[in-house]
Amino acid sequence: MRAETENTVAEIEKSLELLRQRMDWETAQHRLEEFNARVEDPTLWDDPDKAQKLMRDRQALVDAIETHDSIRQELEDQTGMIELGEAEGDSEVVAEAEAALHELARRAHEKELEALLDGEADANDAYLEINAGAGGTESCDWAAMLARMYVRWAESRGYTVELQDESPGDEAGIKSATYRINGRNAYGWLKSETGVHRLVRISPYDSAAKRHTSFCAVAVYPVVDDNIEIEVNPADIRVDTMRASGAGGQHVNTTDSAVRMTHIPTGIVVTSSEKSQHQNREIAMRALKSRLYQMELDKRNAEAEAIHEAKGDAGWGNQIRSYVLQPYQMVKDLRTGVETSDTKGVLDGDLDQFMAATLAQDVANMSRAEAREDG
Numbered sequence: 001m002r003a004e005t006e007n008t009v010a011e012i013e014k015s016l017e018l019l020r021q022r023m024d025w026e027t028a029q030h031r032l033e034e035f036n037a038r039v040e041d042p043t044l045w046d047d048p049d050k051a052q053k054l055m056r057d058r059q060a061l062v063d064a065i066e067t068h069d070s071i072r073q074e075l076e077d078q079t080g081m082i083e084l085g086e087a088e089g090d091s092e093v094v095a096e097a098e099a100a101l102h103e104l105a106r107r108a109h110e111k112e113l114e115a116l117l118d119g120e121a122d123a124n125d126a127y128l129e130i131n132a133g134a135g136g137t138e139s140c141d142w143a144a145m146l147a148r149m150y151v152r153w154a155e156s157r158g159y160t161v162e163l164q165d166e167s168p169g170d171e172a173g174i175k176s177a178t179y180r181i182n183g184r185n186a187y188g189w190l191k192s193e194t195g196v197h198r199l200v201r202i203s204p205y206d207s208a209a210k211r212h213t214s215f216c217a218v219a220v221y222p223v224v225d226d227n228i229e230i231e232v233n234p235a236d237i238r239v240d241t242m243r244a245s246g247a248g249g250q251h252v253n254t255t256d257s258a259v260r261m262t263h264i265p266t267g268i269v270v271t272s273s274e275k276s277q278h279q280n281r282e283i284a285m286r287a288l289k290s291r292l293y294q295m296e297l298d299k300r301n302a303e304a305e306a307i308h309e310a311k312g313d314a315g316w317g318n319q320i321r322s323y324v325l326q327p328y329q330m331v332k333d334l335r336t337g338v339e340t341s342d343t344k345g346v347l348d349g350d351l352d353q354f355m356a357a358t359l360a361q362d363v364a365n366m367s368r369a370e371a372r373e374d375g
Contacts, residue, residue, distance in 0.1 A: 001082055008101050012075050015108035016068060022115040023064040032061055060123070060184060064115070071108050078104065110352065113359050114185060121222035121297065122188030127290055128179045132169070133196070133215035140169030142199045142214040145347060147177050150193075152349030159183030164283065165258075165271040172205070178271070178287070180223065187222040192358035193351075194220045195320030202326045211326055215319065221294040223286070230289040230296075237288075238262040241277060259284050266295070321354065323347070336361055 001009075024031075035058035038044060045051045078097045085093030117123065130146050132139035154161050164178040181190060196217050203212040224230055240260045257277035261284040262269050268291045272283040323343065324330045331346045332339035336357040340346065346354075 001079075001086070002098075005082065005098050005101060008098075008105050009075065009079060011105045012071065012101070012108045015105075015112040016071060016075075018112050019064065019068045019071075019115050022118070023061065023068070025068075028061065028065055032058070032065065035061065056184065063184075067111050071104065071111070074100075074104050110356055113356050114188075116359065117185045117188035119188065121293070122191075123185055124187045125180060125182045125223035126187035126190045127164070127221045127223060127287060128181055128190060128193075129176070129219040129221075130174070130178075131176045131217045131219075132174065133217060135212075135214050137169060137171045137173065137205050138203060138212050138214045139216060140171070140173030140175055141205070142173070142197075143175070143177070143216045144169075144173035145199070146197060146216055146218065147174065147179070149347050149349055149351070150179070150181075150190075153351045154181045154183070154186070154349075156349050157183060157189075159186055164287065165273050182223075187220065189355050189359075190220045191222075192355050192362075193218050196318045198319040198322045200322065200324045200326065221287075221290045222297070224289045224293045230293050232263070232285070232289060232292065236264050238264060239281065239284075261285065261288055263288055263292070266292070268292070333357065 035054065038054060039058065044054070078100045081097035082094050082101075085091070085097065128150055130143050130150075132143040135142075151161050160182045162180040162182065164180055166177040167175040169175055196215055199214045199216075200211060201214075202209055206212065238261070240262070242258050242260060257280060258271060258273040259277060259280035260269060260271045261281075268288060270284050270287040270291065272280040272287070274280050274283060320335055321331065321333045323346070324332075325343055329341045329343045330339055331343055331354075333354045336354070338354055338357040340353065342350065
């Protein structure tokens with residue numbers, strides 16, 4: 001086996017070891033048996049919230065075990081193919097197995113990063129807000145493109161997407177939109193998207209075909225679990241009802257009983273445009289608590305605070321990522337330096353490379369900080 005291939009195998013083994021550590025491999029099977037026994041308890045669903053949490057925790061453990069076992073099995077299969085190919089002098093078989101190992105190393109590293117999503121709210125669902133910056137129709141169109149990008153990313157991961165509120169642009173696109181992204185680790189992955197996103201392209205709305213630069217601000221907040229207590233004084237809230245402004249269609253509900261909730265001490269405003277005013281009040285309150293919880297996380301977590309402050313205004317000098325469609329094709333993350341010329345793939349939701357790089361950078365920063373404290 002070539003030295004390069006041996007290094008690849010070592011990388012995969014390292015990822016497997018981290019996965020075992022994160023799930024406490026020695027007790028994993030025993031804990032799964034306990035979960036299975038509790039699932040069979042006929043009284044489990046007497047408390048639906050508790051039951052749903054148990055089912056989520058059980059599924060997370062099942063997924064972790066299956067991920068580890070599938071990586072381990074493929075590692076054994078591909079190294080076996082290399083040994084067989086080398087013994088028979090079949091260079092084509094060896095080359096195919098080596099290529100498969102490189103791809104496996106990439107996937108194992110991604111799962112390794114995912115296992116590091118153990119922050120206080122990383123496993124939670126997420127609220128995703130998109131707001132068009134200055135620039136009128138151009139920025140509104142860019143906001144709609146970002147919304148489509150994130151919806152496609154979420155759906156590619158098997159997450160469900162609920163549109164909470166949308167304000168259409170005057171001529172095209174959207175001025176703002178709020179989505180709830182439901183799925184394990186949704187917040188852990190999406191939190192790296194908080195910031196200003198910059199688009200450079202030839203404007204389809206400019207008859208002179210000039211190049212335009214547009215900005216949009218993205219903000220991500222965790223959906224607050226029932227076991228997290230966030231107290232909100234009713235006297236601090238102003239509730240307004242209104243007609244929903246969404247344009248209708250597949251993803252937008254329109255209603256006369258939309259609710260806008262303002263938290264007076266912080267100025268936070270949340271809206272909901274579902275079918276009933278009662279339902280909208282509940283949704284808006286959950287969204288408000290999530291925003292307040294995010295503020296608390298920012299205070300307690302230096303990295304989160306840095307991200308929060310880096311959001312800035314949706315304009316020059318504050319962007320975290322640039323999407324250049326003209327005069328060349330490139331998407332570049334300005335925090336990690338990760339870039340790609342596959343702009344179509346990115347705008348179709350291929351964001352994992354950017355999220356993984358930011359997560360890895362954050363983990364490295366935290367490790368260095370912990371090392372300094374230990375020293």
